[in-house]
Amino acid sequence: AQSVTQLGSHVSVSEGALVLLRCNYSSSVPPYLFWYVQYPNQGLQLLLKYTSAATLVKGINGFEAEFKKSETSFHLTKPSAHMSDAAEYFCAVSGVLGGNEKLTFGTGTRLTIIP
């Protein structure tokens, strides 16, 4: 079985400061891991994914995440926050559902950017 825990349901950072959103996973098999972003009243958009090729994954909008097996973590970072980064972020881990992929999502972290 797979699960993810997102630490901090709300995170606030100043514009230009480092963004760090935390995600820890549990998986009985080597995981695929994903970060999604959701803007108000919209669907989820894929930011980046880890599929075992490289531990440091670069995504869209300047975000990146590092897979650390020893810490079972996949934290999302961005060096300098922009006002447009304000949104809700979801971490997800992939398992197998009857031969197809099933994603298990965390409960989300709402990111607020302070001007």
Added chain:
Amino acid sequence: DGGITQSPKYLFRKEGQNVTLSCEQNLNHDAMYWYRQDPGQGLRLIYYSQIVNDFQKGDIAEGYSVSREKKESFPLTVTSAQKNPTAFYLCASSISGSGYTFGSGTRLTVV
């Protein structure tokens, strides 16, 4: 461009009514999913389908029904048996190893 289309964007339901949410994709994905999103609870899986004419219950299927008569379409019916249907509903599709592609959602409100 390929993608997933959900309609309507906003839907209002009276007590005791059934309503159907539409989800159409032109990505040629085999698998499709319905999720319910409530504040602070993340996404919860309602139903999923891996092939045409086949679907399975997710974690919170009670009060919902689906059909998968075409590869492109996976409509969700919220029945009168669903006692607390007010939520944001998201449809997604996938192809193995690539994660999910989501629609823009339908916000359902009971009036």
